[in-house]
Amino acid sequence: MRITRREFLKISSAAIATLPVLGFDLTPAMAQIGEFRIKNVKPVPTICPYCGCGCGLVVYAADGKVIATEGDPDHPINQGSTCAKGAALYQIYDNPRRMRKPLYRAPYSDHWEEKDWGWVLDRIVEKIKATRDKNFITKETVKVKDEKTGVESDVEINVNRTEAIATLGGAALDNEECYLYTKLARTLGVVYVEHQARL
Amino acid sequence: MAKGYLVDTTKCIGCRGCVVACKNWNQLPAEPTGFKGTYQTVADFSGNTFTYIGFNEYEENGQLKWYFTKRQCMHCLDPACMKVCPQKAISIVDGAVVRDYGKCAGCQYCASACPFHVPRYNTKINKETKCSMCAERVAEGMLPACVKACVTGALQFGERDELLAIAKERVNALKAEYPNARVYGENDAGGTSVLYVLADVPSKYGLPENPQVSALTTAWQKYVKPYGPWLIALTAAGSILSFFSTRLLKVGQRAHEEESLHG
Numbered sequence: 001m002r003i004t005r006r007e008f009l010k011i012s013s014a015a016i017a018t019l020p021v022l023g024f025d026l027t028p029a030m031a032q033i034g035e036f037r038i039k040n041v042k043p044v045p046t047i048c049p050y051c052g053c054g055c056g057l058v059v060y061a062a063d064g065k066v067i068a069t070e071g072d073p074d075h076p077i078n079q080g081s082t083c084a085k086g087a088a089l090y091q092i093y094d095n096p097r098r099m100r101k102p103l104y105r106a107p108y109s110d111h112w113e114e115k116d117w118g119w120v121l122d123r124i125v126e127k128i129k130a131t132r133d134k135n136f137i138t139k140e141t142v143k144v145k146d147e148k149t150g151v152e153s154d155v156e157i158n159v160n161r162t163e164a165i166a167t168l169g170g171a172a173l174d175n176e177e178c179y180l181y182t183k184l185a186r187t188l189g190v191v192y193v194e195h196q197a198r199l
Numbered sequence: 200m201a202k203g204y205l206v207d208t209t210k211c212i213g214c215r216g217c218v219v220a221c222k223n224w225n226q227l228p229a230e231p232t233g234f235k236g237t238y239q240t241v242a243d244f245s246g247n248t249f250t251y252i253g254f255n256e257y258e259e260n261g262q263l264k265w266y267f268t269k270r271q272c273m274h275c276l277d278p279a280c281m282k283v284c285p286q287k288a289i290s291i292v293d294g295a296v297v298r299d300y301g302k303c304a305g306c307q308y309c310a311s312a313c314p315f316h317v318p319r320y321n322t323k324i325n326k327e328t329k330c331s332m333c334a335e336r337v338a339e340g341m342l343p344a345c346v347k348a349c350v351t352g353a354l355q356f357g358e359r360d361e362l363l364a365i366a367k368e369r370v371n372a373l374k375a376e377y378p379n380a381r382v383y384g385e386n387d388a389g390g391t392s393v394l395y396v397l398a399d400v401p402s403k404y405g406l407p408e409n410p411q412v413s414a415l416t417t418a419w420q421k422y423v424k425p426y427g428p429w430l431i432a433l434t435a436a437g438s439i440l441s442f443f444s445t446r447l448l449k450v451g452q453r454a455h456e457e458e459s460l461h462g
Binding site for chain 2: 036070073080088089090
Protein backbone atom coordinates (compact mmCIF):
# COMPACT_ATOMS: atom_id res chain seq x y z
CA MET A 1 0.00 0.00 0.00
CA ARG A 2 1.36 3.35 -1.05
CA ILE A 3 0.65 6.35 1.11
CA THR A 4 0.96 9.78 -0.37
CA ARG A 5 2.27 12.70 1.64
CA ARG A 6 -1.20 14.15 1.94
CA GLU A 7 -2.65 10.88 3.23
CA PHE A 8 0.16 10.48 5.76
CA LEU A 9 -0.52 13.95 7.18
CA LYS A 10 -4.23 13.21 7.34
CA ILE A 11 -3.73 9.97 9.28
CA SER A 12 -1.21 11.39 11.72
CA SER A 13 -3.25 14.51 12.47
CA ALA A 14 -6.32 12.32 13.03
CA ALA A 15 -4.30 10.13 15.43
CA ILE A 16 -3.09 13.18 17.37
CA ALA A 17 -6.63 14.55 17.51
CA THR A 18 -7.91 11.34 19.15
CA LEU A 19 -5.30 11.43 21.98
CA PRO A 20 -7.14 13.79 24.33
CA VAL A 21 -10.41 11.98 23.67
CA LEU A 22 -8.92 8.65 24.72
CA GLY A 23 -7.90 10.05 28.11
CA PHE A 24 -4.26 11.01 27.91
CA ASP A 25 -4.90 14.27 29.67
CA LEU A 26 -2.63 14.27 32.73
CA THR A 27 -3.50 17.74 34.02
CA PRO A 28 -6.07 16.61 36.64
CA ALA A 29 -3.60 14.21 38.29
CA MET A 30 -0.96 16.93 38.38
CA ALA A 31 -3.30 19.54 39.74
CA GLN A 32 -4.46 17.40 42.67
CA ILE A 33 -1.32 18.01 44.70
CA GLY A 34 0.55 21.26 44.90
CA GLU A 35 3.76 22.10 43.13
CA PHE A 36 6.95 20.81 44.80
CA ARG A 37 8.80 24.09 44.96
CA ILE A 38 12.20 22.77 46.12
CA LYS A 39 12.54 20.35 43.25
CA ASN A 40 16.14 20.29 41.91
CA VAL A 41 17.19 22.92 44.45
CA LYS A 42 20.39 22.03 46.29
CA PRO A 43 20.13 22.41 50.07
CA VAL A 44 22.90 24.38 51.77
CA PRO A 45 23.71 23.43 55.39
CA THR A 46 23.81 26.05 58.11
CA ILE A 47 23.59 26.27 61.90
CA CYS A 48 20.51 27.46 63.76
CA PRO A 49 21.16 30.93 65.20
CA TYR A 50 18.94 30.72 68.25
CA CYS A 51 19.86 28.70 71.34
CA GLY A 52 23.10 27.05 72.33
CA CYS A 53 22.22 23.59 71.02
CA GLY A 54 23.53 24.40 67.56
CA CYS A 55 21.08 22.36 65.49
CA GLY A 56 21.79 21.82 61.82
CA LEU A 57 19.46 23.36 59.28
CA VAL A 58 19.35 23.38 55.50
CA VAL A 59 18.45 26.33 53.32
CA TYR A 60 16.95 25.87 49.88
CA ALA A 61 17.84 28.89 47.79
CA ALA A 62 17.61 29.58 44.07
CA ASP A 63 18.21 32.73 42.04
CA GLY A 64 19.48 34.52 45.13
CA LYS A 65 16.26 33.92 47.05
CA VAL A 66 15.53 31.62 49.96
CA ILE A 67 12.71 29.25 49.02
CA ALA A 68 12.50 27.04 52.09
CA THR A 69 14.36 26.16 55.27
CA GLU A 70 14.16 23.03 57.39
CA GLY A 71 16.10 20.70 59.69
CA ASP A 72 19.24 19.00 58.39
CA PRO A 73 18.65 15.23 58.51
CA ASP A 74 22.40 14.54 58.36
CA HIS A 75 23.23 16.70 61.36
CA PRO A 76 24.14 14.61 64.44
CA ILE A 77 22.52 16.95 66.97
CA ASN A 78 18.96 17.31 65.72
CA GLN A 79 18.79 14.70 62.92
CA GLY A 80 16.37 16.77 60.91
CA SER A 81 14.09 17.93 63.69
CA THR A 82 13.56 21.54 64.70
CA CYS A 83 11.88 23.32 67.57
CA ALA A 84 9.40 26.13 66.98
CA LYS A 85 12.19 28.73 66.75
CA GLY A 86 14.42 26.76 64.41
CA ALA A 87 11.46 25.94 62.19
CA ALA A 88 10.85 29.67 61.83
CA LEU A 89 14.32 30.37 60.39
CA TYR A 90 12.76 31.58 57.15
CA GLN A 91 11.42 34.56 59.09
CA ILE A 92 14.95 35.92 59.48
CA TYR A 93 15.22 36.19 55.73
CA ASP A 94 11.72 37.26 54.85
CA ASN A 95 10.82 39.83 57.47
CA PRO A 96 9.71 43.45 57.15
CA ARG A 97 11.44 44.18 60.47
CA ARG A 98 14.75 42.78 59.30
CA MET A 99 17.70 45.13 59.82
CA ARG A 100 19.21 45.86 56.45
CA LYS A 101 21.65 48.65 57.39
CA PRO A 102 23.73 49.25 60.51
CA LEU A 103 22.07 51.66 62.92
CA TYR A 104 24.09 54.04 65.03
CA ARG A 105 23.01 55.92 68.12
CA ALA A 106 25.53 58.52 69.18
CA PRO A 107 26.23 59.02 72.91
CA TYR A 108 23.40 61.04 74.56
CA SER A 109 21.43 60.96 71.32
CA ASP A 110 17.76 59.90 71.37
CA HIS A 111 17.53 58.48 67.88
CA TRP A 112 19.13 55.94 65.58
CA GLU A 113 20.86 56.92 62.37
CA GLU A 114 21.51 54.74 59.36
CA LYS A 115 25.19 54.36 58.58
CA ASP A 116 27.08 52.41 55.97
CA TRP A 117 29.22 49.42 56.84
CA GLY A 118 32.53 51.17 56.12
CA TRP A 119 31.82 53.91 58.64
CA VAL A 120 30.61 51.48 61.28
CA LEU A 121 33.59 49.13 61.00
CA ASP A 122 36.03 52.07 61.09
CA ARG A 123 34.26 53.38 64.18
CA ILE A 124 34.48 49.99 65.92
CA VAL A 125 38.20 49.71 65.13
CA GLU A 126 38.77 53.27 66.31
CA LYS A 127 37.01 52.58 69.62
CA ILE A 128 38.78 49.26 70.19
CA LYS A 129 42.15 50.85 69.51
CA ALA A 130 41.49 53.84 71.81
CA THR A 131 40.10 51.69 74.65
CA ARG A 132 42.88 49.14 74.34
CA ASP A 133 45.63 51.78 74.30
CA LYS A 134 44.14 53.57 77.28
CA ASN A 135 43.64 50.49 79.45
CA PHE A 136 46.45 48.21 78.34
CA ILE A 137 48.27 46.44 81.14
CA THR A 138 51.73 45.25 80.19
CA LYS A 139 53.12 44.20 83.54
CA GLU A 140 51.67 43.05 86.82
CA THR A 141 53.25 42.43 90.19
CA VAL A 142 52.31 39.14 91.79
CA LYS A 143 53.27 37.61 95.11
CA VAL A 144 55.32 34.44 94.73
CA LYS A 145 55.92 32.15 97.70
CA ASP A 146 59.22 30.34 97.83
CA GLU A 147 58.38 26.71 98.55
CA LYS A 148 61.57 25.99 100.43
CA THR A 149 61.93 29.06 102.62
CA GLY A 150 58.25 30.07 102.74
CA VAL A 151 59.14 33.72 102.09
CA GLU A 152 56.76 35.76 99.93
CA SER A 153 58.27 38.17 97.44
CA ASP A 154 56.89 40.50 94.76
CA VAL A 155 57.68 39.44 91.21
CA GLU A 156 56.87 41.48 88.11
CA ILE A 157 55.56 39.46 85.17
CA ASN A 158 54.44 40.30 81.63
CA VAL A 159 50.66 40.09 81.15
CA ASN A 160 49.85 42.24 78.06
CA ARG A 161 46.10 42.36 78.53
CA THR A 162 43.16 44.75 78.56
CA GLU A 163 40.33 44.45 81.03
CA ALA A 164 38.23 47.19 79.43
CA ILE A 165 36.93 45.10 76.54
CA ALA A 166 34.83 41.95 76.59
CA THR A 167 33.70 39.76 73.68
CA LEU A 168 30.51 37.80 73.44
CA GLY A 169 30.13 35.06 70.83
CA GLY A 170 26.85 33.55 69.70
CA ALA A 171 25.46 30.14 68.91
CA ALA A 172 25.05 31.24 65.30
CA LEU A 173 28.81 31.02 64.89
CA ASP A 174 30.22 27.72 63.72
CA ASN A 175 33.43 26.12 64.99
CA GLU A 176 35.73 27.93 62.59
CA GLU A 177 34.15 31.33 63.16
CA CYS A 178 34.41 30.83 66.92
CA TYR A 179 38.08 29.97 66.50
CA LEU A 180 38.74 33.15 64.55
CA TYR A 181 36.73 35.23 66.98
CA THR A 182 38.67 33.88 69.96
CA LYS A 183 41.93 34.36 68.10
CA LEU A 184 41.12 38.01 67.48
CA ALA A 185 40.17 38.50 71.13
CA ARG A 186 43.37 36.87 72.39
CA THR A 187 45.49 38.90 69.98
CA LEU A 188 43.96 42.09 71.32
CA GLY A 189 44.67 40.95 74.86
CA VAL A 190 41.00 40.55 75.77
CA VAL A 191 40.57 38.20 78.73
CA TYR A 192 36.79 38.30 79.02
CA VAL A 193 35.99 35.90 76.18
CA GLU A 194 32.42 34.68 76.49
CA HIS A 195 29.95 32.68 74.46
CA GLN A 196 26.25 32.07 74.88
CA ALA A 197 26.39 28.36 74.03
CA ARG A 198 26.31 25.96 76.96
CA LEU A 199 27.17 22.61 75.51
CA MET B 200 -1.28 0.53 50.99
CA ALA B 201 -1.95 4.13 51.84
CA LYS B 202 0.23 6.34 53.98
CA GLY B 203 -0.65 7.77 57.37
CA TYR B 204 0.56 9.59 60.48
CA LEU B 205 0.87 8.34 63.99
CA VAL B 206 0.59 10.95 66.73
CA ASP B 207 1.85 9.49 69.98
CA THR B 208 0.46 12.04 72.44
CA THR B 209 2.38 10.47 75.32
CA LYS B 210 5.66 11.48 73.68
CA CYS B 211 4.60 15.02 72.76
CA ILE B 212 6.22 17.79 74.82
CA GLY B 213 4.20 20.62 73.27
CA CYS B 214 7.15 22.45 71.71
CA ARG B 215 5.03 23.50 68.70
CA GLY B 216 7.88 22.81 66.30
CA CYS B 217 5.43 21.00 64.01
CA VAL B 218 3.07 23.98 64.02
CA VAL B 219 5.76 26.41 62.87
CA ALA B 220 7.25 23.89 60.41
CA CYS B 221 3.79 23.55 58.85
CA LYS B 222 3.44 27.32 58.52
CA ASN B 223 6.97 27.54 57.17
CA TRP B 224 6.50 24.91 54.49
CA ASN B 225 3.01 26.01 53.47
CA GLN B 226 4.10 29.67 53.53
CA LEU B 227 1.28 30.71 55.79
CA PRO B 228 1.45 34.02 57.63
CA ALA B 229 1.53 34.20 61.40
CA GLU B 230 -1.58 35.28 63.22
CA PRO B 231 -1.69 37.37 66.37
CA THR B 232 -2.22 35.29 69.49
CA GLY B 233 -3.10 36.34 73.00
CA PHE B 234 -3.02 34.98 76.49
CA LYS B 235 -6.25 33.13 77.23
CA GLY B 236 -5.44 31.65 80.61
CA THR B 237 -3.62 28.64 79.18
CA TYR B 238 -0.22 27.88 77.73
CA GLN B 239 -1.88 27.14 74.40
CA THR B 240 -1.04 29.89 71.95
CA VAL B 241 -2.87 28.89 68.77
CA ALA B 242 -6.46 28.48 69.87
CA ASP B 243 -7.96 26.82 66.81
CA PHE B 244 -7.61 26.10 63.12
CA SER B 245 -7.91 29.03 60.75
CA GLY B 246 -7.49 29.71 57.06
CA ASN B 247 -3.78 30.16 57.78
CA THR B 248 -3.37 27.46 60.44
CA PHE B 249 -3.50 23.84 59.34
CA THR B 250 -2.23 22.35 62.59
CA TYR B 251 -1.96 23.35 66.24
CA ILE B 252 -1.12 21.78 69.59
CA GLY B 253 -3.97 21.60 72.07
CA PHE B 254 -2.75 22.13 75.65
CA ASN B 255 -5.55 20.41 77.48
CA GLU B 256 -4.98 21.14 81.15
CA TYR B 257 -6.47 19.10 83.98
CA GLU B 258 -5.80 18.99 87.68
CA GLU B 259 -5.25 15.42 88.81
CA ASN B 260 -4.24 14.45 92.36
CA GLY B 261 -3.42 18.07 93.11
CA GLN B 262 -1.10 18.34 90.13
CA LEU B 263 -1.43 20.01 86.77
CA LYS B 264 -1.52 17.56 83.93
CA TRP B 265 -1.28 18.33 80.24
CA TYR B 266 -2.87 16.26 77.53
CA PHE B 267 -1.09 17.52 74.44
CA THR B 268 -2.70 16.79 71.14
CA LYS B 269 -1.51 17.78 67.72
CA ARG B 270 -4.61 18.58 65.74
CA GLN B 271 -4.75 18.58 61.95
CA CYS B 272 -6.92 17.11 59.21
CA MET B 273 -7.60 13.47 60.13
CA HIS B 274 -7.44 12.33 56.49
CA CYS B 275 -10.45 10.03 56.78
CA LEU B 276 -10.49 6.86 54.72
CA ASP B 277 -14.03 7.74 53.67
CA PRO B 278 -14.02 11.54 53.83
CA ALA B 279 -17.34 13.33 54.20
CA CYS B 280 -15.81 16.47 52.67
CA MET B 281 -14.96 14.60 49.48
CA LYS B 282 -18.49 13.24 49.21
CA VAL B 283 -20.19 16.59 49.61
CA CYS B 284 -17.84 18.69 47.46
CA PRO B 285 -19.91 19.95 44.52
CA GLN B 286 -16.76 20.88 42.57
CA LYS B 287 -15.11 17.45 43.00
CA ALA B 288 -12.08 19.37 44.23
CA ILE B 289 -11.20 16.89 46.98
CA SER B 290 -9.52 13.57 46.26
CA ILE B 291 -7.44 10.93 48.02
CA VAL B 292 -3.79 10.70 46.97
CA ASP B 293 -1.90 7.89 48.74
CA GLY B 294 -3.94 8.19 51.92
CA ALA B 295 -3.88 11.99 51.98
CA VAL B 296 -7.14 13.86 51.51
CA VAL B 297 -6.00 16.67 49.25
CA ARG B 298 -7.86 19.51 47.65
CA ASP B 299 -7.35 21.09 44.30
CA TYR B 300 -7.42 24.81 45.01
CA GLY B 301 -7.95 25.46 41.34
CA LYS B 302 -11.30 23.70 41.50
CA CYS B 303 -12.42 24.77 44.99
CA ALA B 304 -15.13 27.41 44.75
CA GLY B 305 -15.06 28.29 48.44
CA CYS B 306 -18.65 27.18 49.14
CA GLN B 307 -17.64 25.93 52.62
CA TYR B 308 -19.78 22.85 52.28
CA CYS B 309 -16.86 20.62 53.32
CA ALA B 310 -16.45 22.61 56.53
CA SER B 311 -20.01 21.85 57.60
CA ALA B 312 -19.69 18.18 56.66
CA CYS B 313 -16.38 17.49 58.45
CA PRO B 314 -16.93 15.50 61.67
CA PHE B 315 -13.73 17.00 63.14
CA HIS B 316 -14.46 20.64 62.11
CA VAL B 317 -11.12 21.00 60.34
CA PRO B 318 -11.50 22.97 57.05
CA ARG B 319 -11.43 26.72 57.52
CA TYR B 320 -12.05 29.62 55.21
CA ASN B 321 -9.13 31.66 53.98
CA THR B 322 -10.40 35.14 53.19
CA LYS B 323 -7.31 36.01 51.14
CA ILE B 324 -7.79 33.31 48.50
CA ASN B 325 -11.51 32.86 49.23
CA LYS B 326 -11.20 29.11 49.57
CA GLU B 327 -11.46 26.46 52.24
CA THR B 328 -8.03 25.35 53.41
CA LYS B 329 -6.67 22.44 55.40
CA CYS B 330 -3.68 20.12 55.90
CA SER B 331 -2.76 18.10 52.80
CA MET B 332 -0.40 15.69 54.60
CA CYS B 333 2.28 17.48 52.54
CA ALA B 334 1.29 15.33 49.54
CA GLU B 335 3.75 17.16 47.29
CA ARG B 336 6.62 16.35 49.67
CA VAL B 337 5.54 12.73 50.14
CA ALA B 338 5.33 12.29 46.37
CA GLU B 339 9.01 13.30 46.21
CA GLY B 340 10.00 10.87 48.97
CA MET B 341 10.23 13.47 51.75
CA LEU B 342 8.54 13.43 55.12
CA PRO B 343 5.67 15.81 55.83
CA ALA B 344 7.02 19.06 57.31
CA CYS B 345 5.56 18.48 60.79
CA VAL B 346 6.82 14.89 61.05
CA LYS B 347 10.30 15.94 60.00
CA ALA B 348 10.36 18.71 62.57
CA CYS B 349 9.20 16.56 65.50
CA VAL B 350 11.95 16.44 68.10
CA THR B 351 10.69 13.66 70.36
CA GLY B 352 9.47 11.19 67.74
CA ALA B 353 5.86 11.73 68.78
CA LEU B 354 5.00 12.04 65.09
CA GLN B 355 5.66 9.14 62.77
CA PHE B 356 4.89 8.76 59.12
CA GLY B 357 4.57 5.59 57.08
CA GLU B 358 2.21 2.90 55.90
CA ARG B 359 -1.04 3.04 57.86
CA ASP B 360 -1.02 -0.73 58.55
CA GLU B 361 2.46 -0.63 60.05
CA LEU B 362 1.66 2.45 62.10
CA LEU B 363 -1.47 0.79 63.43
CA ALA B 364 0.63 -2.16 64.65
CA ILE B 365 3.12 0.24 66.29
CA ALA B 366 0.24 2.15 67.90
CA LYS B 367 -1.33 -1.00 69.32
CA GLU B 368 1.98 -2.16 70.72
CA ARG B 369 2.49 1.23 72.34
CA VAL B 370 -1.02 1.15 73.84
CA ASN B 371 -0.37 -2.29 75.32
CA ALA B 372 2.77 -0.95 76.97
CA LEU B 373 0.85 2.09 78.27
CA LYS B 374 -2.07 0.09 79.69
CA ALA B 375 -0.21 -0.73 82.92
CA GLU B 376 0.15 2.96 83.81
CA TYR B 377 -2.82 4.39 81.90
CA PRO B 378 -5.77 1.98 81.97
CA ASN B 379 -7.75 4.18 79.54
CA ALA B 380 -5.03 4.16 76.87
CA ARG B 381 -6.29 3.55 73.36
CA VAL B 382 -5.70 3.97 69.66
CA TYR B 383 -7.85 6.70 68.13
CA GLY B 384 -8.68 6.73 64.46
CA GLU B 385 -8.64 3.00 63.73
CA ASN B 386 -12.39 2.84 63.25
CA ASP B 387 -13.47 6.33 64.38
CA ALA B 388 -15.28 8.25 61.63
CA GLY B 389 -14.92 5.17 59.42
CA GLY B 390 -11.18 5.02 60.01
CA THR B 391 -8.65 7.81 59.54
CA SER B 392 -5.15 7.92 58.10
CA VAL B 393 -4.10 9.94 61.13
CA LEU B 394 -3.83 7.65 64.15
CA TYR B 395 -3.50 8.79 67.74
CA VAL B 396 -2.09 6.97 70.74
CA LEU B 397 -4.06 8.42 73.64
CA ALA B 398 -3.35 7.85 77.31
CA ASP B 399 -6.94 8.65 78.26
CA VAL B 400 -10.40 9.16 76.80
CA PRO B 401 -10.54 11.24 73.58
CA SER B 402 -12.68 13.99 75.13
CA LYS B 403 -9.79 14.88 77.44
CA TYR B 404 -7.76 15.61 74.33
CA GLY B 405 -10.46 17.76 72.79
CA LEU B 406 -11.18 15.07 70.23
CA PRO B 407 -14.77 14.04 69.51
CA GLU B 408 -15.63 10.89 71.46
CA ASN B 409 -17.75 9.51 68.68
CA PRO B 410 -17.11 11.48 65.47
CA GLN B 411 -20.16 11.45 63.23
CA VAL B 412 -21.01 13.06 59.98
CA SER B 413 -24.07 15.19 60.78
CA ALA B 414 -27.45 13.58 60.07
CA LEU B 415 -28.46 16.50 57.88
CA THR B 416 -25.42 16.02 55.61
CA THR B 417 -26.01 12.28 55.40
CA ALA B 418 -29.70 12.76 54.63
CA TRP B 419 -28.90 15.35 52.00
CA GLN B 420 -26.25 13.16 50.36
CA LYS B 421 -28.29 9.98 50.60
CA TYR B 422 -31.80 11.13 49.71
CA VAL B 423 -31.93 14.67 48.38
CA LYS B 424 -28.88 14.84 46.11
CA PRO B 425 -29.52 11.65 44.08
CA TYR B 426 -33.10 12.73 43.41
CA GLY B 427 -32.28 16.41 42.88
CA PRO B 428 -32.40 16.17 39.06
CA TRP B 429 -35.89 14.63 39.36
CA LEU B 430 -37.00 17.68 41.29
CA ILE B 431 -35.84 19.88 38.44
CA ALA B 432 -37.72 17.71 35.95
CA LEU B 433 -40.82 17.76 38.18
CA THR B 434 -40.65 21.53 38.49
CA ALA B 435 -40.32 21.89 34.74
CA ALA B 436 -43.27 19.55 34.18
CA GLY B 437 -45.27 21.49 36.79
CA SER B 438 -44.60 24.81 35.15
CA ILE B 439 -45.58 23.47 31.72
CA LEU B 440 -48.77 22.06 33.23
CA SER B 441 -49.58 25.34 34.99
CA PHE B 442 -48.88 27.28 31.79
CA PHE B 443 -51.49 25.30 29.90
CA SER B 444 -53.98 25.07 32.75
CA THR B 445 -53.95 28.83 33.39
CA ARG B 446 -54.35 29.41 29.65
CA LEU B 447 -57.30 27.03 29.49
CA LEU B 448 -58.82 28.64 32.53
CA LYS B 449 -58.42 32.12 31.05
CA VAL B 450 -59.93 31.01 27.75
CA GLY B 451 -62.82 29.44 29.63
CA GLN B 452 -63.30 32.60 31.71
CA ARG B 453 -63.28 34.85 28.67
CA ALA B 454 -65.83 32.66 26.96
CA HIS B 455 -67.96 32.81 30.07
CA GLU B 456 -67.66 36.62 30.26
CA GLU B 457 -68.60 37.03 26.60
CA GLU B 458 -71.57 34.79 27.08
CA SER B 459 -72.81 36.86 30.00
CA LEU B 460 -72.34 40.12 28.04
CA HIS B 461 -74.30 38.95 25.00
CA GLY B 462 -76.79 37.00 26.98
